[in-house]
C-alpha cells in the first residue's frame with residue numbers, strides 16, 4: 117500500500133458514504149479535492165480544509181481543476197440525471213470510481229459514454245480507516261488506473277478485487293450494509309438492557325462497549341468467529357440459553373440469509 121499523498125479527486129456527492137471516504141482520504145493525505153454537493157450541510161465537517169473546495173453542481177467545477185479520479189457517491193437513483201455532466205472528465209482520461217449500489221459497469225459506461233470505470237462497494241468504517249471495500253474493474257481500465265483506484269480505496273481500509281461483477285451485489289448486502297446490522301445489534305442490546313431495569317445510560321454504554329470490544333477482539337484474533345463465540349459460551353451456562361433462542365432453526369440461521377438475499381435482490385433491481 118502506497119503512503120504517498122493522494123492525487124486530485126473529484127467527489128460527486130458528500131453524504132454519509134462520500135463524507136466517510138473523504139475523511140479517510142484526508143487522514144491519509146490528499147493533494148486536493150473538489151466536492152460536488154448541492155446539500156450544503158453535509159460538507160460542514162470539512163469546512164476550512166484548504167485542500168477542499170465545495171461546489172453545488174458540475175457546471176461550477178473550476179475549469180483548471182484536473183482530477184485523476186472522479187468518485188461517484190450520489191444515490192443510485194440520482195445517477196441518470198447527474199452523470200452526463202461528468203462526461204468531459206471521461207474524455208479527459210480521468211478514472212471513474214462508482215460506489216453506487218446496484219449501478220453496473222455497463223450502465224455506467226453508457227451514461228459516461230465510454231469512461232474507464234471501477235465499481236466498488238465500501239462501508240462506513242472507511243471514515244476511521246477501518247473500511248472494507250470490494251472492487252471490480254471495468255474493461256476500459258488500465259493497470260495504472262486500477263492501481264489508482266486501489267490507492268484511493270485502500271486509504272480508507274482493506275480492499276479486495278473480484279473479476280466477477282455479479283459478486284458486487286451480495287457484497288453490497290454483506291459488507292456494504294453490514295455495519296447497519298451490527299449497529300442494530302447494539303440498539304437491540306441497549307433496549308433489552310433498559311427493559312431488564314438497567315439504567316438507560318449504563319445500558320447504552322454496555323451495549324456500545326460490548327459491540328466495539330467484540331469487533332476489536334475479532335479483528336485482532338486469528339481464531340474463527342465460531343471459536344470466539346464458543347469461548348463465551350460456558351456449557352450449561354447463561355449464554356447457551358440465549359444462543360438456543362438466537363440459533364434456533366427459524367431464528368438467525370434463517371433470518372440472516374433471508375436478509376442478505378433481500379438486500380442482494382435490491383442491489384440487482386437498482387441497476388435500473
Ligand SMILES: NC(=O)C1=CN([C@@H]2O[C@H](COP(=O)(O)OP(=O)(O)OC[C@H]3O[C@@H](n4cnc5c(N)ncnc54)[C@H](OP(=O)(O)O)[C@@H]3O)[C@@H](O)[C@H]2O)C=CC1
Nearest residue numbers: 129131132133134152155189190191192198215216217238
Ligand atoms: N451509506 C453507506 O453505508 C453506503 C453507501 N453506498 C453508496 O453510496 C452512495 C451515497 O450513499 P449515502 O452517502 O448513504 O447517501 P447520502 O444521501 O447521504 O449522500 C448522497 C449525497 O449526494 C447529494 N446529491 C444529490 N444529487 C447530487 C448531484 N446531482 N450531484 C452531487 N451530489 C448530489 C445528496 O444531496 P441531497 O441529500 O440534497 O439529495 C447527498 O448529500 C449511494 O449510491 C450508496 O449506494 C455504498 C456503500 C455504503
Ligand SMILES: O=C(O)[C@@H]1CCC=N1
Nearest residue numbers: 217288289292293294
Ligand atoms: O443501503 C444502501 O443501499 C447502501 C449500499 C450499502 C449500504 N448502504
